[in-house]
Amino acid sequence: MFGYQVPEPDEAMLISGGKAAGDVPFRVVTGHGAFVTPFFRKARFLSLSMAESEVTEACVTRQGIALNVRAVIAFKVGSDVESIVSAGQRFLSDQSQMSVLVGRIFAGHLRSIVGSMTVEEIVTERQKLAEGVLDGSKQEMAKIGLTVxxxxxxxxxxxxxxxxxxxxxxxxxxxxxxxxxxxxxxDMAAAEAEQQSMRAQAEYARQTTIVQAQLAAEVSVAKAKADQDAAEAEQQSARARAEFSRQTKVVEAQYDSEILVAKAKANQAAAQAEQESQRAQAEFSRQTSIVRAKAKAEVDKAESEASQAGPLAQATSQREVLAAQTELATRNAELRKQQLVAEVVKPAEAEAERIRVLAQADAERTRIQAEAAASNNRVSLDQLLIEQLPQIVREAAQGLAKANVTVLNGSDGLGEIASGLVSQGLAIFDSVRAGIAAKPETDLDRKGISRGPGDR
Known part of the structure; x- marks a missing residue:
């Protein structure tokens, strides 16, 4: 706004040219602005900030000794209106003269106070010297509007x-x-502490040597005892391994002999079944020849009678021929059934029995070997039996191949025969597993041979 002026926070605005209140020759404005009428009023600014003045003065003490004293004064224009007016009237035109005048004032008072004191008092009681200088210059500083x-x-x-x-x-x-x-x-305390430390170190070294010797002796005794225990354990382990090997060989020999006996019995049963099959086939051939001869004789007789009789007799004869042929077909079917039983069923049953006995013997041998080795669990035994299953089915198929089998229903019949062989092998496998799992006590248990943790 035209004519309105505001002083800085550390300034005082002095407005002259108008009528001021009281005995103040001009108006003093601080902290806010004022309107200055152009041409009729004039505004000047006085700094209220702190100023500094240094004093270096040669002073003579009460003892006549010359001292060089250096001091610093921090001062400013007072904040009241009277001090601002006094300082404005003296320093407004040249505010830098304040530092010069303050230095001179304090230099005079400094010489005066130092002259009334001794060197000892000045050196030891600097605060007294400073208070004396301040008290002496306070009145003069107030007159010119300054505060220290x-x-x-x-x-x-x-x-x-x-x-x-x-x-x-x-x-x-x-x-x-x-x-x-x-x-x-x-130094004496350090020497004593060093001697005490050396004595403590020597005692510690002595105790350490004793403890190390004791520990070495204990370690030697413990090592000797450990070596002795290890040797005894090794001997016991060697004896146990030898006894285990001996018992294992005995059991294996026993079961090998049992397996040989079982194989011999199975071979004997198969031979007997083969002989019985051959006898049945011979009997079937003989019966077939007899039946066919009888049937042919009857047919010939009927045809002869039919040729001698008339049409009625011929019809009766043909009916009898058909009846005789039907009876012949029935007998042929019965004989064929017996032939199949003799040629297929009996040999297959004998071969299956032989295979089952062999499979049981092999399974028992495998179980004994697993128990004797004490290193395989139940899964290993099942795995061995599963590995034997193709051999079982293969043996049954070879036995069936030796038989004279006639398949009446083509590929379906072959599939049924193959399924029957596999089912028979699985049945043998299940029976072997059930027999082994249900057996509460084995020969190894009766002989005192322990089994592995996986065989329980």
Whole structure:
């Protein structure tokens, strides 16, 4: 807005040209703005920020000793209207003169206060010196509208006269003496601690050597005992393996003899079945020849009678011939049935019995071998039996191949025969498994030979 001005937060706006309140020659505005009428009012700005002034002054103490004192003053224009007016009337045109004037004021008071004190007081009581300078300059600073925020004595030296150093010499000697005493005491304590540590290390080494010797002796005894136990265990294991091998060989020999006996019995049964089949076939051939001769004689007789008789007799004769042929067909069918039983069923049953006996013997031998070896479980025994199943079916098929079989219903009949062979082999396999699983006590148990964990 035209004519409206606002001072900065660290500034005071001084408006002249108008009537001010009270005895103030001009209007002071801080913290807010004001309207300045052009041509009739004039606004100037006075900084309220902190300023700094350094003082380096050669001062003479009460003892006549010259000291070089360096100090720093931090000051600013006061925040009240009276201080702003006083500072504005003095420094508004050249605000940089504030630092120069403050330095001169504090230099004079510094010389005055130092002249009333000794070197010892100045060195040991710097705060007293600073408070004296502040108290002496406070009234003058207030007159020019300034306030002091801080006054610090930075350094004090005797301009290489050596007085301050000589003053510190007794204290330095005492401190060095105390330091030497403390160092000697520390060295003595360190030596004692080192000796104690060496004694402790020697004792620890001695105890360690004793413990190591004891441990070595115990380890030697334990190793000797372990070697002795291992040797005894090895001997027991060797004896157990030898006894197990001996018992296994005995059992295998017994079962080998049993298997040989079973095979001999099976071969004998098969031979007997073969002989019976041959006798049945011979009897069938003889009966067939007799029946055919009788039938032919009767047919010839009927034909002879029919040729001698008339048409009626011929018809009767033909009826009798048909009846005789029917009876002949019936007898042929019965004889064929007996022939099939003799040629197929009996040999097949004998061969199946032989195969079953052999399969049982082989299964029993396999089970005994598995129990003697003590390393196979029930699954291994079933696997061995399954491996023998094709051999069982093959033996049955070979037995059937030796028989004179007539298939009446073609491929269906062949399929039925093959299915029957496989079913018979599976039945033998199931019977062998059931016989082995149902047997509560084996010869190995009776002989005292333990079985493996998988055979239980």
């Amino acid at each position: 925020d801080a006054f610090q004595i930075q350094s004090i030296d005797d301009m290489k006269l050596g007085y301050i150093a000589a003053m510190a010499a007794p204290h330095n000697a005492a401190i060095q003496r105390q330091a030497q005493i403390a160092q000697s005491q520390a």
